[in-house]
Structure formats: C-alpha cells, structure tokens
Amino acid sequence: MAKPSKDQTVNLADAKVLLLESSQHSLDVLSQIIFGFGVRELFRCLTVEEAERVLARSSVDLIVLNPVLKEGDAFEFVHKLRRSKVEPNCYVPIIMIHGHVRRQDVARMRDAGVNFVVAKPVTPHVLLQRTLWLAHDKRPFFESEKYVGPDRRFKFEGPPAGTDGRRAGDLTTPIGEVVEPNLSEGELEQMIKPQRVAL
Amino acid sequence: MRRFFPAVRLKELLRDPGGIPVAVALDQATANLETLREPAFEEVTRLAGQMFAAVSRGDREGLYRLSNQIFGDAAAFGWKEISGVAAGLCDLMDTDVSLNSAPVILHIQALQVLSQPEADQNTAARVELLNGLRAIARR
Numbered sequence: 523m524a525k526p527s528k529d530q531t532v533n534l535a536d537a538k539v540l541l542l543e544s545s546q547h548s549l550d551v552l553s554q555i556i557f558g559f560g561v562r563e564l565f566r567c568l569t570v571e572e573a574e575r576v577l578a579r580s581s582v583d584l585i586v587l588n589p590v591l592k593e594g595d596a597f598e599f600v601h602k603l604r605r606s607k608v609e610p611n612c613y614v615p616i617i618m619i620h621g622h623v624r625r626q627d628v629a630r631m632r633d634a635g636v637n638f639v640v641a642k643p644v645t646p647h648v649l650l651q652r653t654l655w656l657a658h659d660k661r662p663f664f665e666s667e668k669y670v671g672p673d674r675r676f677k678f679e680g681p682p683a684g685t686d687g688r689r690a691g692d693l694t695t696p697i698g699e700v701v702e703p704n705l706s707e708g709e710l711e712q713m714i715k716p717q718r719v720a721l
Numbered sequence: 722m723r724r725f726f727p728a729v730r731l732k733e734l735l736r737d738p739g740g741i742p743v744a745v746a747l748d749q750a751t752a753n754l755e756t757l758r759e760p761a762f763e764e765v766t767r768l769a770g771q772m773f774a775a776v777s778r779g780d781r782e783g784l785y786r787l788s789n790q791i792f793g794d795a796a797a798f799g800w801k802e803i804s805g806v807a808a809g810l811c812d813l814m815d816t817d818v819s820l821n822s823a824p825v826i827l828h829i830q831a832l833q834v835l836s837q838p839e840a841d842q843n844t845a846a847r848v849e850l851l852n853g854l855r856a857i858a859r860r
Contacts, residue, residue: 533740537731545790547764551757551797558750560741583731590789613727621793622811624785643796643804646750650743657735666722 532559532654538580540565542573542587542596552586552619555646559653570594577603577611584653585616589627589634597630604635604670613663615656619644631714635671639714648712676705754797761794762836765803768794769832776820776829784825785814791832802847806831806854824857 539561543549549566556564565582567573571594576582589596596618606612616636623631623641631639637659638652661673741749768787775784792807810828818825831850 530743531738531740532743532746533734533737535740537734544786545764547757547760548790548793551754551761551794554753554757555750558748558753559746560749581730583734588793590786592786610728610730613729615729615731621789621796622785622808622815624811624815642793643799644793645797646747646754650746650750654735654743656729657732659732662724663727664722664724 530654532650534559534561534653537561537583538563538565539584539586540567540573540576540582542567542570542585542591542599544568544588544591548588552644555644555649556586558646559650568592570596570599573599577608581610582614584656585614586649587616587618589618589620589631597627597634600634600636601670615659617649617652619649632674633669635669637672641712641714676710758798761798762800762838765791765794765800766836766838769829769836772829772832776825779820781814781820784820785811788814788828788832791836800835802851803832803835806835806851809854827853827857 539556541549541552541556541564543552543566546568549568553564553566565573565576565580567576568591570591573585573587587596587599600616600618603614604612617638617640618631618634618636619640619642620627620631621642637656640648640652659672661675663672664670768791772784772787775787788807788810792804792811795801795804795807806828810825810832813825813828827850831854834846834850
C-alpha cells in the first residue's frame, strides 16, 4: 500500500473515533493528532469500561487503542467486541498503537483481531497513512472459533510448493503473476516492531 | 469458519470526495501536537519521579507501565536519550531481574536526571549515567 500523496484529500469530518489510552496525557496527544485530521467527534476513554459504555450507545467508525492500560485488558476488550455480533461496531477498524512489547504480548497482538499494529512513536504521518490504508484494505474478515478479525496475512503467495493448501481460497500452484507490490520489509517492520534507540 | 467482507463505514467516508488535503491534515496535526511539547516534558518528569516509589512497593507491573509511558511520550517528541533509556528499562522489566538490582536503579536514575528541566546543562551527570548504562547493556 502506497504512501499518501500530497494531492490526496482525507474526509474524516463525519467520522466518529474512539480513543482508548493509558493516561490523560496520552489521550491528549492522540486527540490533537486526530483533530488535526479533521475529525470532529471523538470519544476519549481511559478504561475498558468507559469504552464499552460508549460502544453500547454509539456506533463508531474507528478505534485507536493502546494495549497497555491502567485499568482493564485491551486485548480482552477487542476479543469481546469482535465476538459481540453487535453491528456495525463488531467490524469497526481498529488500530493498536504500542510502545514497548513484552514477549508475552507478541502473540496476543498478532491474534487480537485488530486491523493494524503501529509502533510508537506515533507520528501524524504514520497514523494518517494507516488510516488511509484502511480505505483500500482488501483483506476479508474471518470468524472462527479461535480468531475473529481481518485476515492476518498481508500478502498471500499461495500454499507451500508441492501442496494444494487447506483453505477454500488457496490457489493451486503455480500462482501466476504478481498483480500488486508486496509490502516492503520496512513497512512490515514499522507495523510490528517497537522503535529502539541505541544509547 | 466464515470469510466475508463486512460493510465498513470508514471505507466509504475515506473514499468520499472533499475533505482536506493530506498535507494540510498533517500540518494541522503536527501543529496541534507541538502545543503539547512542554506538558509532555512535565509529564515525563512526573512519571520518572514515581519510579522509586514503585520499586519500594515491589510493583514490577507499575514500574513497567511508568517506563512504557515515558517511552511513548518521549519518542513522540523526539527525545531520543529519554526514550532509549525508558525502552531499556522496559526490556529489563520483561526479564526476572530484581527491582533493586543495579541495572534497574541506574536506569531510573538516568531517567530522573534526563527529565529534569536543566538536564541540558547537567552534561557531566548525563554523560556519566549514559556511559554506565552502555556498560550494563554490553554485559
């Protein structure tokens, strides 16, 4: 997915966005970025309970959340929301933004059911880029016993050589010509790797 | 297993014509963020000041949250030394190192020095602490 061009416009004036962060200050930082994008209706939450109350009375168009919260389990929140079958909120795009990632949380992050994982620092450019990518996100949604959310694969090169694959959508080899570019390593890395600074 | 394409309103909104140019959106967001630079530094100072209390309580999770918070806040504003030390402390909290160990204490001391308003002037203390952290990182 390409970087947004300067000629492109973004129309978020009617979008309703829910933020779930670990502190008032972090909420302020995210809010200022999102307001800059033209969003006018923002729900700011510090706990899972607050976020669930918002979702019980309103539909939202985007959720941006931090997995490390002062109260409540953000992964459990997403897990419950995806399985709630309360439309349209159960399908709402979710961007998870994280600072440091603990080993115990890597698999949880991958399997959470969010659309994108973004490593801090969250710059306006990165957050807007991910938001715009959502418009062109062609991944299907999966509902299974173990996972509910967008397809966790960003590129699909078919089953391993010599096999026919197990999924109904798996293509038989050979898979044919590439029709669009894959995500670069840098783009993939930016999605999942926390930023490190050498001392 | 079910595979499908749910209707997502955000996709429709983002494809609607109109709105503001991306460049304007980025400029606005950046300008808005800049208004929080000073409060962000005060927040980092406040959080760093709570760290030894977390150590005294034996609150590993609390110390992790504080360092993670500092990492995010500092990284957002390009304070690389602070975010680097905070990330290092987060890494330590992801091991079984004792809260009272030298590496943990040194990281906390470094954060408290770096998050003082006069940190830019206190070069000797900063250099000494960061050299100490590098030595620990090499071990």
